[in-house]
Amino acid sequence: RKIDEGREQDIRECIGCNICISSWHDSVPVRCTQNPTIGEEWRREWHPERIARAGSAASVLVVGAGPAGLECALSLGRRGYEVTVAEAADEIGGRLRFETRLPGLAGWGRVLDWRRGQLERLANVNIYRGNRLTAEDILGLGNTHVVIATGSRWARLLYSALEIPVGRIEGPGVFTPDDIADGVRIEGPVVVYDFDNYYMGSALAEHLARLGHAVSYVTPAGHASAWAIMSNEQPQVHRALFAAGIALHTLSRVTGFAGGDLTLANQFTGAATRLACKSLVIVGARFANDFLYTALSARSQEPAGIQSVTRIGDALAPGAIVHAVYSGHRYARELDADPATLTYRRDAPLGRQRGTGMPGLAANEDLEKLP
Ligand code: SF4
Incomplete structure:
Protein backbone atom coordinates (compact mmCIF):
# COMPACT_ATOMS: atom_id res chain seq x y z
CA ARG A 1 0.00 0.00 0.00
CA LYS A 2 2.81 2.41 0.82
CA ILE A 3 4.33 1.70 -2.60
CA ASP A 4 0.94 2.20 -4.31
CA GLU A 5 0.58 5.54 -2.54
CA GLY A 6 4.12 6.64 -3.41
CA ARG A 7 5.21 6.57 0.25
CA GLU A 8 8.27 4.34 -0.08
CA GLN A 9 10.07 6.50 2.46
CA ASP A 10 7.56 5.33 5.10
CA ILE A 11 8.60 1.69 4.72
CA ARG A 12 10.69 0.47 7.62
CA GLU A 13 13.43 -1.28 5.68
CA CYS A 14 14.61 -4.59 7.12
CA ILE A 15 18.17 -4.35 8.45
CA GLY A 16 18.93 -8.06 8.08
CA CYS A 17 19.70 -8.60 11.78
CA ASN A 18 17.74 -11.88 12.03
CA ILE A 19 16.43 -11.02 15.50
CA CYS A 20 13.06 -12.24 14.21
CA ILE A 21 14.39 -15.75 13.57
CA SER A 22 16.21 -15.72 16.92
CA SER A 23 12.82 -15.34 18.65
CA TRP A 24 11.77 -18.59 17.03
CA HIS A 25 14.97 -20.36 18.12
CA ASP A 26 14.52 -18.96 21.64
CA SER A 27 10.79 -19.83 21.82
CA VAL A 28 9.90 -16.29 22.89
CA PRO A 29 7.41 -13.82 21.34
CA VAL A 30 8.71 -12.67 17.96
CA ARG A 31 10.52 -9.32 17.88
CA CYS A 32 11.74 -7.07 15.08
CA THR A 33 14.45 -4.44 15.46
CA GLN A 34 12.85 -2.06 12.97
CA ASN A 35 9.20 -2.60 13.86
CA PRO A 36 8.50 -2.92 17.60
CA THR A 37 4.82 -3.70 17.05
CA ILE A 38 5.65 -7.06 15.44
CA GLY A 39 4.41 -9.82 17.73
CA GLU A 40 2.31 -7.38 19.77
CA GLU A 41 -0.60 -6.92 17.35
CA TRP A 42 -2.79 -9.29 19.37
CA ARG A 43 -1.04 -9.40 22.77
CA ARG A 44 -1.00 -5.62 23.30
CA GLU A 45 -3.21 -4.52 20.40
CA TRP A 46 -0.38 -2.49 18.89
CA HIS A 47 -1.27 -1.66 15.29
CA PRO A 48 1.89 -1.10 13.21
CA GLU A 49 0.51 2.05 11.56
CA ARG A 50 -1.96 3.41 14.12
CA ILE A 51 -1.33 4.83 17.58
CA ALA A 52 -3.70 6.51 20.05
CA ARG A 53 -3.87 10.29 20.25
CA ALA A 54 -2.16 11.94 23.21
CA GLY A 55 -3.97 11.41 26.49
CA SER A 56 -3.05 14.85 27.86
CA ALA A 57 -1.37 18.13 26.96
CA ALA A 58 1.83 16.99 28.67
CA SER A 59 5.24 17.87 27.28
CA VAL A 60 7.99 15.26 27.27
CA LEU A 61 11.75 15.69 27.45
CA VAL A 62 13.70 12.75 26.02
CA VAL A 63 17.36 12.78 27.05
CA GLY A 64 19.40 10.81 24.53
CA ALA A 65 18.87 10.21 20.80
CA GLY A 66 19.94 6.60 20.41
CA PRO A 67 17.62 3.80 19.24
CA ALA A 68 15.39 3.98 22.35
CA GLY A 69 15.19 7.77 22.53
CA LEU A 70 14.49 8.20 18.81
CA GLU A 71 11.75 5.55 18.73
CA CYS A 72 10.23 7.04 21.88
CA ALA A 73 10.28 10.59 20.47
CA LEU A 74 8.85 9.45 17.13
CA SER A 75 5.96 7.51 18.66
CA LEU A 76 5.20 10.26 21.19
CA GLY A 77 5.31 12.80 18.37
CA ARG A 78 2.85 10.75 16.33
CA ARG A 79 0.52 10.72 19.30
CA GLY A 80 0.66 14.52 19.30
CA TYR A 81 2.76 15.25 22.38
CA GLU A 82 5.16 18.19 22.44
CA VAL A 83 8.53 16.45 22.54
CA THR A 84 12.01 17.84 23.13
CA VAL A 85 15.00 15.58 22.48
CA ALA A 86 18.36 16.55 23.99
CA GLU A 87 21.40 14.71 22.61
CA ALA A 88 24.83 15.25 24.17
CA ALA A 89 26.74 14.38 20.97
CA ASP A 90 26.80 16.50 17.84
CA GLU A 91 24.98 13.76 15.92
CA ILE A 92 21.97 11.63 16.77
CA GLY A 93 22.11 7.82 16.73
CA GLY A 94 23.77 6.83 20.02
CA ARG A 95 25.46 3.43 19.75
CA LEU A 96 24.50 3.21 16.07
CA ARG A 97 26.99 5.94 15.19
CA PHE A 98 29.89 3.59 15.96
CA GLU A 99 28.36 0.17 15.44
CA THR A 100 27.27 0.88 11.86
CA ARG A 101 30.93 1.55 10.98
CA LEU A 102 31.90 -2.01 11.96
CA PRO A 103 32.31 -4.70 9.27
CA GLY A 104 28.96 -6.05 8.08
CA LEU A 105 26.82 -3.69 10.14
CA ALA A 106 26.36 -0.72 7.78
CA GLY A 107 22.79 -1.85 7.01
CA TRP A 108 21.85 -1.34 10.64
CA GLY A 109 22.07 2.36 9.92
CA ARG A 110 18.51 2.04 8.59
CA VAL A 111 17.34 2.02 12.22
CA LEU A 112 18.61 5.58 12.44
CA ASP A 113 17.89 6.68 8.87
CA TRP A 114 14.21 5.73 8.94
CA ARG A 115 13.56 7.40 12.28
CA ARG A 116 15.47 10.52 11.31
CA GLY A 117 13.41 10.81 8.11
CA GLN A 118 10.13 10.34 9.95
CA LEU A 119 11.06 12.75 12.75
CA GLU A 120 11.95 15.50 10.30
CA ARG A 121 8.28 15.61 9.31
CA LEU A 122 6.97 16.12 12.85
CA ALA A 123 6.75 19.79 13.82
CA ASN A 124 5.99 18.91 17.44
CA VAL A 125 9.34 17.12 17.98
CA ASN A 126 12.42 19.29 18.39
CA ILE A 127 15.88 17.72 18.53
CA TYR A 128 18.80 19.61 20.08
CA ARG A 129 22.23 18.18 19.28
CA GLY A 130 25.35 18.94 21.30
CA ASN A 131 23.25 19.45 24.44
CA ARG A 132 24.55 17.58 27.47
CA LEU A 133 21.98 18.25 30.17
CA THR A 134 22.57 18.17 33.91
CA ALA A 135 19.89 17.36 36.49
CA GLU A 136 19.82 21.09 37.25
CA ASP A 137 19.11 21.87 33.58
CA ILE A 138 16.29 19.32 33.44
CA LEU A 139 14.64 20.63 36.60
CA GLY A 140 14.64 24.09 35.06
CA LEU A 141 13.08 23.09 31.72
CA GLY A 142 9.57 22.55 33.08
CA ASN A 143 8.59 19.44 31.12
CA THR A 144 5.80 17.25 32.47
CA HIS A 145 7.59 13.96 31.85
CA VAL A 146 11.29 13.18 31.55
CA VAL A 147 12.58 10.10 29.73
CA ILE A 148 16.18 9.05 30.34
CA ALA A 149 17.55 7.26 27.27
CA THR A 150 21.25 7.73 27.87
CA GLY A 151 22.42 4.23 26.95
CA SER A 152 25.06 2.14 28.67
CA ARG A 153 28.84 1.74 28.98
CA TRP A 154 30.97 -1.37 28.56
CA ARG A 286 27.56 -3.37 30.20
CA PHE A 287 26.17 -1.05 32.84
CA ALA A 288 23.33 1.40 32.43
CA ASN A 289 24.30 5.04 32.05
CA ASP A 290 21.60 6.16 34.47
CA PHE A 291 23.34 8.80 36.58
CA LEU A 292 20.82 11.45 35.47
CA TYR A 293 17.95 9.25 36.60
CA THR A 294 19.62 8.76 39.98
CA ALA A 295 20.32 12.48 40.35
CA LEU A 296 16.74 13.43 39.44
CA SER A 297 15.25 10.77 41.72
CA ALA A 298 17.23 12.21 44.63
CA ARG A 299 15.59 15.58 43.96
CA SER A 300 12.06 14.31 43.34
CA GLN A 301 10.61 16.47 46.13
CA GLU A 302 11.63 19.72 44.44
CA PRO A 303 8.68 21.61 42.90
CA ALA A 304 9.88 21.47 39.27
CA GLY A 305 6.52 20.42 37.80
CA ILE A 306 7.89 17.04 36.69
CA GLN A 307 5.32 14.26 37.07
CA SER A 308 7.52 11.33 36.11
CA VAL A 309 11.12 10.40 35.36
CA THR A 310 11.52 7.10 33.49
CA ARG A 311 14.49 5.13 32.17
CA ILE A 312 14.17 3.34 28.84
CA GLY A 313 16.40 1.21 26.61
CA ASP A 314 19.98 0.50 27.63
CA ALA A 315 19.73 3.12 30.40
CA LEU A 316 17.19 0.79 32.02
CA ALA A 317 18.57 -2.62 31.03
CA PRO A 318 21.44 -2.92 28.52
CA GLY A 319 20.44 -5.22 25.68
CA ALA A 320 20.36 -5.48 21.90
CA ILE A 321 19.10 -2.66 19.68
CA VAL A 322 15.78 -4.49 19.30
CA HIS A 323 15.18 -4.22 23.04
CA ALA A 324 16.01 -0.51 23.08
CA VAL A 325 13.59 0.23 20.23
CA TYR A 326 10.86 -1.83 21.90
CA SER A 327 11.41 -0.08 25.23
CA GLY A 328 11.11 3.37 23.64
CA HIS A 329 7.99 2.41 21.73
CA ARG A 330 6.34 0.88 24.77
CA TYR A 331 6.89 4.02 26.84
CA ALA A 332 5.26 6.11 24.13
CA ARG A 333 2.29 3.76 23.77
CA GLU A 334 1.63 3.64 27.49
CA LEU A 335 1.99 7.31 28.44
CA ASP A 336 -1.32 8.53 29.89
CA ALA A 337 -2.98 5.20 29.02
CA ASP A 338 -5.68 3.73 31.24
CA PRO A 339 -3.80 1.15 33.39
CA ALA A 340 -6.70 -1.27 32.86
CA THR A 341 -5.80 -1.45 29.16
CA LEU A 342 -2.14 -2.26 29.72
CA THR A 343 -2.50 -5.94 30.60
CA TYR A 344 -1.29 -8.03 27.70
CA ARG A 345 -2.95 -11.20 26.54
CA ARG A 346 -1.16 -14.50 26.93
CA ASP A 347 -1.05 -17.23 24.37
CA ALA A 348 -2.79 -20.27 25.86
CA PRO A 349 -2.81 -23.00 23.23
CA LEU A 350 -3.39 -25.75 25.83
CA GLY A 351 -6.77 -24.18 26.67
CA ARG A 352 -8.00 -25.28 23.28
CA GLN A 353 -7.47 -28.87 24.35
CA ARG A 354 -10.49 -28.66 26.67
CA GLY A 355 -12.98 -31.35 25.95
CA THR A 356 -10.32 -33.78 24.77
CA GLY A 357 -10.13 -35.46 28.14
CA MET A 358 -7.29 -33.40 29.67
CA PRO A 359 -8.36 -32.66 33.27
CA GLY A 360 -8.00 -29.30 35.01
CA LEU A 361 -7.52 -27.10 31.95
CA ALA A 362 -9.43 -23.83 31.85
CA ALA A 363 -11.11 -22.58 28.70
CA ASN A 364 -8.99 -20.33 26.49
CA GLU A 365 -11.16 -17.28 27.28
CA ASP A 366 -10.45 -17.74 31.00
CA LEU A 367 -6.71 -18.00 30.46
CA GLU A 368 -6.74 -14.81 28.41
CA LYS A 369 -7.99 -12.92 31.47
CA LEU A 370 -4.93 -13.87 33.51
CA PRO A 371 -2.77 -10.87 34.43
S1 SF4 B 1 14.82 -5.85 10.80
FE1 SF4 B 1 13.13 -7.09 11.59
S2 SF4 B 1 12.45 -8.38 9.86
FE2 SF4 B 1 14.50 -7.57 9.35
S3 SF4 B 1 15.90 -9.19 10.02
FE3 SF4 B 1 15.76 -7.68 11.71
S4 SF4 B 1 14.14 -8.49 13.03
FE4 SF4 B 1 13.96 -9.57 11.06
Whole structure:
Protein backbone atom coordinates (compact mmCIF):
# COMPACT_ATOMS: atom_id res chain seq x y z
CA ARG A 1 0.00 0.00 0.00
CA LYS A 2 2.81 2.41 0.82
CA ILE A 3 4.33 1.70 -2.60
CA ASP A 4 0.94 2.20 -4.31
CA GLU A 5 0.58 5.54 -2.54
CA GLY A 6 4.12 6.64 -3.41
CA ARG A 7 5.21 6.57 0.25
CA GLU A 8 8.27 4.34 -0.08
CA GLN A 9 10.07 6.50 2.46
CA ASP A 10 7.56 5.33 5.10
CA ILE A 11 8.60 1.69 4.72
CA ARG A 12 10.69 0.47 7.62
CA GLU A 13 13.43 -1.28 5.68
CA CYS A 14 14.61 -4.59 7.12
CA ILE A 15 18.17 -4.35 8.45
CA GLY A 16 18.93 -8.06 8.08
CA CYS A 17 19.70 -8.60 11.78
CA ASN A 18 17.74 -11.88 12.03
CA ILE A 19 16.43 -11.02 15.50
CA CYS A 20 13.06 -12.24 14.21
CA ILE A 21 14.39 -15.75 13.57
CA SER A 22 16.21 -15.72 16.92
CA SER A 23 12.82 -15.34 18.65
CA TRP A 24 11.77 -18.59 17.03
CA HIS A 25 14.97 -20.36 18.12
CA ASP A 26 14.52 -18.96 21.64
CA SER A 27 10.79 -19.83 21.82
CA VAL A 28 9.90 -16.29 22.89
CA PRO A 29 7.41 -13.82 21.34
CA VAL A 30 8.71 -12.67 17.96
CA ARG A 31 10.52 -9.32 17.88
CA CYS A 32 11.74 -7.07 15.08
CA THR A 33 14.45 -4.44 15.46
CA GLN A 34 12.85 -2.06 12.97
CA ASN A 35 9.20 -2.60 13.86
CA PRO A 36 8.50 -2.92 17.60
CA THR A 37 4.82 -3.70 17.05
CA ILE A 38 5.65 -7.06 15.44
CA GLY A 39 4.41 -9.82 17.73
CA GLU A 40 2.31 -7.38 19.77
CA GLU A 41 -0.60 -6.92 17.35
CA TRP A 42 -2.79 -9.29 19.37
CA ARG A 43 -1.04 -9.40 22.77
CA ARG A 44 -1.00 -5.62 23.30
CA GLU A 45 -3.21 -4.52 20.40
CA TRP A 46 -0.38 -2.49 18.89
CA HIS A 47 -1.27 -1.66 15.29
CA PRO A 48 1.89 -1.10 13.21
CA GLU A 49 0.51 2.05 11.56
CA ARG A 50 -1.96 3.41 14.12
CA ILE A 51 -1.33 4.83 17.58
CA ALA A 52 -3.70 6.51 20.05
CA ARG A 53 -3.87 10.29 20.25
CA ALA A 54 -2.16 11.94 23.21
CA GLY A 55 -3.97 11.41 26.49
CA SER A 56 -3.05 14.85 27.86
CA ALA A 57 -1.37 18.13 26.96
CA ALA A 58 1.83 16.99 28.67
CA SER A 59 5.24 17.87 27.28
CA VAL A 60 7.99 15.26 27.27
CA LEU A 61 11.75 15.69 27.45
CA VAL A 62 13.70 12.75 26.02
CA VAL A 63 17.36 12.78 27.05
CA GLY A 64 19.40 10.81 24.53
CA ALA A 65 18.87 10.21 20.80
CA GLY A 66 19.94 6.60 20.41
CA PRO A 67 17.62 3.80 19.24
CA ALA A 68 15.39 3.98 22.35
CA GLY A 69 15.19 7.77 22.53
CA LEU A 70 14.49 8.20 18.81
CA GLU A 71 11.75 5.55 18.73
CA CYS A 72 10.23 7.04 21.88
CA ALA A 73 10.28 10.59 20.47
CA LEU A 74 8.85 9.45 17.13
CA SER A 75 5.96 7.51 18.66
CA LEU A 76 5.20 10.26 21.19
CA GLY A 77 5.31 12.80 18.37
CA ARG A 78 2.85 10.75 16.33
CA ARG A 79 0.52 10.72 19.30
CA GLY A 80 0.66 14.52 19.30
CA TYR A 81 2.76 15.25 22.38
CA GLU A 82 5.16 18.19 22.44
CA VAL A 83 8.53 16.45 22.54
CA THR A 84 12.01 17.84 23.13
CA VAL A 85 15.00 15.58 22.48
CA ALA A 86 18.36 16.55 23.99
CA GLU A 87 21.40 14.71 22.61
CA ALA A 88 24.83 15.25 24.17
CA ALA A 89 26.74 14.38 20.97
CA ASP A 90 26.80 16.50 17.84
CA GLU A 91 24.98 13.76 15.92
CA ILE A 92 21.97 11.63 16.77
CA GLY A 93 22.11 7.82 16.73
CA GLY A 94 23.77 6.83 20.02
CA ARG A 95 25.46 3.43 19.75
CA LEU A 96 24.50 3.21 16.07
CA ARG A 97 26.99 5.94 15.19
CA PHE A 98 29.89 3.59 15.96
CA GLU A 99 28.36 0.17 15.44
CA THR A 100 27.27 0.88 11.86
CA ARG A 101 30.93 1.55 10.98
CA LEU A 102 31.90 -2.01 11.96
CA PRO A 103 32.31 -4.70 9.27
CA GLY A 104 28.96 -6.05 8.08
CA LEU A 105 26.82 -3.69 10.14
CA ALA A 106 26.36 -0.72 7.78
CA GLY A 107 22.79 -1.85 7.01
CA TRP A 108 21.85 -1.34 10.64
CA GLY A 109 22.07 2.36 9.92
CA ARG A 110 18.51 2.04 8.59
CA VAL A 111 17.34 2.02 12.22
CA LEU A 112 18.61 5.58 12.44
CA ASP A 113 17.89 6.68 8.87
CA TRP A 114 14.21 5.73 8.94
CA ARG A 115 13.56 7.40 12.28
CA ARG A 116 15.47 10.52 11.31
CA GLY A 117 13.41 10.81 8.11
CA GLN A 118 10.13 10.34 9.95
CA LEU A 119 11.06 12.75 12.75
CA GLU A 120 11.95 15.50 10.30
CA ARG A 121 8.28 15.61 9.31
CA LEU A 122 6.97 16.12 12.85
CA ALA A 123 6.75 19.79 13.82
CA ASN A 124 5.99 18.91 17.44
CA VAL A 125 9.34 17.12 17.98
CA ASN A 126 12.42 19.29 18.39
CA ILE A 127 15.88 17.72 18.53
CA TYR A 128 18.80 19.61 20.08
CA ARG A 129 22.23 18.18 19.28
CA GLY A 130 25.35 18.94 21.30
CA ASN A 131 23.25 19.45 24.44
CA ARG A 132 24.55 17.58 27.47
CA LEU A 133 21.98 18.25 30.17
CA THR A 134 22.57 18.17 33.91
CA ALA A 135 19.89 17.36 36.49
CA GLU A 136 19.82 21.09 37.25
CA ASP A 137 19.11 21.87 33.58
CA ILE A 138 16.29 19.32 33.44
CA LEU A 139 14.64 20.63 36.60
CA GLY A 140 14.64 24.09 35.06
CA LEU A 141 13.08 23.09 31.72
CA GLY A 142 9.57 22.55 33.08
CA ASN A 143 8.59 19.44 31.12
CA THR A 144 5.80 17.25 32.47
CA HIS A 145 7.59 13.96 31.85
CA VAL A 146 11.29 13.18 31.55
CA VAL A 147 12.58 10.10 29.73
CA ILE A 148 16.18 9.05 30.34
CA ALA A 149 17.55 7.26 27.27
CA THR A 150 21.25 7.73 27.87
CA GLY A 151 22.42 4.23 26.95
CA SER A 152 25.06 2.14 28.67
CA ARG A 153 28.84 1.74 28.98
CA TRP A 154 30.97 -1.37 28.56
CA ALA A 155 32.71 -2.51 31.75
CA ARG A 156 36.33 -3.51 32.36
CA LEU A 157 35.34 -6.77 34.03
CA LEU A 158 36.71 -10.28 33.69
CA TYR A 159 34.71 -13.50 33.82
CA SER A 160 34.74 -16.26 36.43
CA ALA A 161 34.77 -20.05 36.04
CA LEU A 162 31.18 -19.84 37.34
CA GLU A 163 30.30 -17.74 34.27
CA ILE A 164 29.77 -14.48 36.17
CA PRO A 165 31.35 -11.12 35.22
CA VAL A 166 33.68 -10.32 38.13
CA GLY A 167 37.06 -8.75 38.90
CA ARG A 168 37.59 -5.27 37.51
CA ILE A 169 40.81 -4.99 35.49
CA GLU A 170 42.42 -1.59 34.95
CA GLY A 171 45.71 -0.30 33.68
CA PRO A 172 47.45 0.61 30.44
CA GLY A 173 46.46 -1.50 27.47
CA VAL A 174 42.98 -2.42 28.80
CA PHE A 175 40.15 -1.14 26.63
CA THR A 176 36.43 -1.54 25.96
CA PRO A 177 34.40 -1.01 22.76
CA ASP A 178 33.59 2.49 24.06
CA ASP A 179 37.31 3.34 23.96
CA ILE A 180 37.58 2.09 20.36
CA ALA A 181 34.48 4.13 19.47
CA ASP A 182 36.11 7.18 21.05
CA GLY A 183 39.16 6.69 18.78
CA VAL A 184 41.70 5.63 21.40
CA ARG A 185 45.10 4.54 20.02
CA ILE A 186 45.50 0.75 20.01
CA GLU A 187 48.83 -1.08 19.85
CA GLY A 188 49.19 -4.64 18.56
CA PRO A 189 49.15 -7.52 19.15
CA VAL A 190 45.50 -7.14 20.16
CA VAL A 191 43.32 -9.63 22.01
CA VAL A 192 39.55 -9.20 21.86
CA TYR A 193 38.09 -10.98 24.88
CA ASP A 194 34.41 -11.71 24.25
CA PHE A 195 31.93 -12.96 26.81
CA ASP A 196 29.10 -10.79 25.51
CA ASN A 197 28.80 -13.52 22.86
CA TYR A 198 26.76 -11.57 20.31
CA TYR A 199 28.11 -9.49 17.42
CA MET A 200 30.29 -6.84 19.07
CA GLY A 201 33.31 -9.02 19.90
CA SER A 202 33.69 -10.58 16.46
CA ALA A 203 32.85 -7.38 14.56
CA LEU A 204 35.39 -5.45 16.61
CA ALA A 205 38.06 -8.13 16.07
CA GLU A 206 37.48 -7.91 12.32
CA HIS A 207 37.53 -4.11 12.46
CA LEU A 208 40.87 -4.06 14.30
CA ALA A 209 42.35 -6.64 11.91
CA ARG A 210 41.34 -4.43 8.97
CA LEU A 211 43.26 -1.60 10.64
CA GLY A 212 46.38 -3.77 10.30
CA HIS A 213 46.68 -5.20 13.82
CA ALA A 214 47.53 -8.80 14.65
CA VAL A 215 44.32 -9.88 16.42
CA SER A 216 43.40 -12.88 18.54
CA TYR A 217 39.84 -13.60 19.66
CA VAL A 218 39.35 -15.24 23.06
CA THR A 219 36.04 -16.44 24.49
CA PRO A 220 34.94 -18.74 27.33
CA ALA A 221 32.22 -20.02 24.99
CA GLY A 222 32.63 -22.93 22.60
CA HIS A 223 32.30 -20.75 19.48
CA ALA A 224 32.95 -17.20 18.43
CA SER A 225 29.83 -15.04 18.88
CA ALA A 226 28.15 -18.01 20.53
CA TRP A 227 24.70 -16.38 20.78
CA ALA A 228 24.74 -15.68 17.04
CA ILE A 229 23.67 -19.28 16.51
CA MET A 230 20.22 -17.88 17.39
CA SER A 231 20.36 -15.41 14.51
CA ASN A 232 21.80 -17.96 12.04
CA GLU A 233 24.94 -15.81 11.71
CA GLN A 234 27.51 -18.01 13.42
CA PRO A 235 28.88 -19.69 10.25
CA GLN A 236 29.37 -16.28 8.60
CA VAL A 237 31.06 -14.95 11.75
CA HIS A 238 33.58 -17.80 11.73
CA ARG A 239 34.24 -17.48 8.01
CA ALA A 240 34.85 -13.74 8.43
CA LEU A 241 37.22 -14.22 11.38
CA PHE A 242 39.26 -16.90 9.58
CA ALA A 243 39.36 -14.83 6.38
CA ALA A 244 40.73 -11.89 8.39
CA GLY A 245 43.52 -14.10 9.81
CA ILE A 246 42.22 -13.83 13.38
CA ALA A 247 43.35 -16.62 15.73
CA LEU A 248 40.46 -18.14 17.73
CA HIS A 249 40.84 -19.33 21.33
CA THR A 250 37.55 -20.80 22.56
CA LEU A 251 36.69 -22.23 26.02
CA SER A 252 39.28 -19.83 27.43
CA ARG A 253 39.08 -17.25 30.20
CA VAL A 254 41.46 -14.35 30.70
CA THR A 255 42.96 -14.58 34.19
CA GLY A 256 45.77 -12.02 34.07
CA PHE A 257 47.37 -9.31 31.94
CA ALA A 258 50.76 -7.74 32.61
CA GLY A 259 53.86 -6.75 30.70
CA GLY A 260 52.58 -7.69 27.26
CA ASP A 261 51.58 -11.13 28.49
CA LEU A 262 47.99 -12.38 28.71
CA THR A 263 47.23 -15.44 30.84
CA LEU A 264 44.36 -17.72 29.85
CA ALA A 265 42.73 -20.61 31.69
CA ASN A 266 40.72 -23.37 30.07
CA GLN A 267 37.11 -22.85 31.15
CA PHE A 268 36.73 -26.48 32.26
CA THR A 269 40.18 -27.80 33.21
CA GLY A 270 41.82 -24.55 34.36
CA ALA A 271 44.94 -25.40 32.31
CA ALA A 272 46.94 -22.18 31.79
CA THR A 273 48.29 -20.82 28.50
CA ARG A 274 49.84 -17.50 27.51
CA LEU A 275 49.33 -15.08 24.63
CA ALA A 276 51.41 -12.07 23.58
CA CYS A 277 49.17 -9.01 23.98
CA LYS A 278 49.74 -5.26 24.06
CA SER A 279 46.06 -4.27 23.95
CA LEU A 280 43.24 -6.19 25.62
CA VAL A 281 39.75 -5.21 24.43
CA ILE A 282 37.08 -6.56 26.78
CA VAL A 283 33.63 -7.13 25.28
CA GLY A 284 31.69 -8.42 28.25
CA ALA A 285 29.21 -6.77 30.58
CA ARG A 286 27.56 -3.37 30.20
CA PHE A 287 26.17 -1.05 32.84
CA ALA A 288 23.33 1.40 32.43
CA ASN A 289 24.30 5.04 32.05
CA ASP A 290 21.60 6.16 34.47
CA PHE A 291 23.34 8.80 36.58
CA LEU A 292 20.82 11.45 35.47
CA TYR A 293 17.95 9.25 36.60
CA THR A 294 19.62 8.76 39.98
CA ALA A 295 20.32 12.48 40.35
CA LEU A 296 16.74 13.43 39.44
CA SER A 297 15.25 10.77 41.72
CA ALA A 298 17.23 12.21 44.63
CA ARG A 299 15.59 15.58 43.96
CA SER A 300 12.06 14.31 43.34
CA GLN A 301 10.61 16.47 46.13
CA GLU A 302 11.63 19.72 44.44
CA PRO A 303 8.68 21.61 42.90
CA ALA A 304 9.88 21.47 39.27
CA GLY A 305 6.52 20.42 37.80
CA ILE A 306 7.89 17.04 36.69
CA GLN A 307 5.32 14.26 37.07
CA SER A 308 7.52 11.33 36.11
CA VAL A 309 11.12 10.40 35.36
CA THR A 310 11.52 7.10 33.49
CA ARG A 311 14.49 5.13 32.17
CA ILE A 312 14.17 3.34 28.84
CA GLY A 313 16.40 1.21 26.61
CA ASP A 314 19.98 0.50 27.63
CA ALA A 315 19.73 3.12 30.40
CA LEU A 316 17.19 0.79 32.02
CA ALA A 317 18.57 -2.62 31.03
CA PRO A 318 21.44 -2.92 28.52
CA GLY A 319 20.44 -5.22 25.68
CA ALA A 320 20.36 -5.48 21.90
CA ILE A 321 19.10 -2.66 19.68
CA VAL A 322 15.78 -4.49 19.30
CA HIS A 323 15.18 -4.22 23.04
CA ALA A 324 16.01 -0.51 23.08
CA VAL A 325 13.59 0.23 20.23
CA TYR A 326 10.86 -1.83 21.90
CA SER A 327 11.41 -0.08 25.23
CA GLY A 328 11.11 3.37 23.64
CA HIS A 329 7.99 2.41 21.73
CA ARG A 330 6.34 0.88 24.77
CA TYR A 331 6.89 4.02 26.84
CA ALA A 332 5.26 6.11 24.13
CA ARG A 333 2.29 3.76 23.77
CA GLU A 334 1.63 3.64 27.49
CA LEU A 335 1.99 7.31 28.44
CA ASP A 336 -1.32 8.53 29.89
CA ALA A 337 -2.98 5.20 29.02
CA ASP A 338 -5.68 3.73 31.24
CA PRO A 339 -3.80 1.15 33.39
CA ALA A 340 -6.70 -1.27 32.86
CA THR A 341 -5.80 -1.45 29.16
CA LEU A 342 -2.14 -2.26 29.72
CA THR A 343 -2.50 -5.94 30.60
CA TYR A 344 -1.29 -8.03 27.70
CA ARG A 345 -2.95 -11.20 26.54
CA ARG A 346 -1.16 -14.50 26.93
CA ASP A 347 -1.05 -17.23 24.37
CA ALA A 348 -2.79 -20.27 25.86
CA PRO A 349 -2.81 -23.00 23.23
CA LEU A 350 -3.39 -25.75 25.83
CA GLY A 351 -6.77 -24.18 26.67
CA ARG A 352 -8.00 -25.28 23.28
CA GLN A 353 -7.47 -28.87 24.35
CA ARG A 354 -10.49 -28.66 26.67
CA GLY A 355 -12.98 -31.35 25.95
CA THR A 356 -10.32 -33.78 24.77
CA GLY A 357 -10.13 -35.46 28.14
CA MET A 358 -7.29 -33.40 29.67
CA PRO A 359 -8.36 -32.66 33.27
CA GLY A 360 -8.00 -29.30 35.01
CA LEU A 361 -7.52 -27.10 31.95
CA ALA A 362 -9.43 -23.83 31.85
CA ALA A 363 -11.11 -22.58 28.70
CA ASN A 364 -8.99 -20.33 26.49
CA GLU A 365 -11.16 -17.28 27.28
CA ASP A 366 -10.45 -17.74 31.00
CA LEU A 367 -6.71 -18.00 30.46
CA GLU A 368 -6.74 -14.81 28.41
CA LYS A 369 -7.99 -12.92 31.47
CA LEU A 370 -4.93 -13.87 33.51
CA PRO A 371 -2.77 -10.87 34.43
S1 SF4 B 1 14.14 -8.49 13.03
FE1 SF4 B 1 15.76 -7.68 11.71
S2 SF4 B 1 15.90 -9.19 10.02
FE2 SF4 B 1 13.96 -9.57 11.06
S3 SF4 B 1 12.45 -8.38 9.86
FE3 SF4 B 1 13.13 -7.09 11.59
S4 SF4 B 1 14.82 -5.85 10.80
FE4 SF4 B 1 14.50 -7.57 9.35
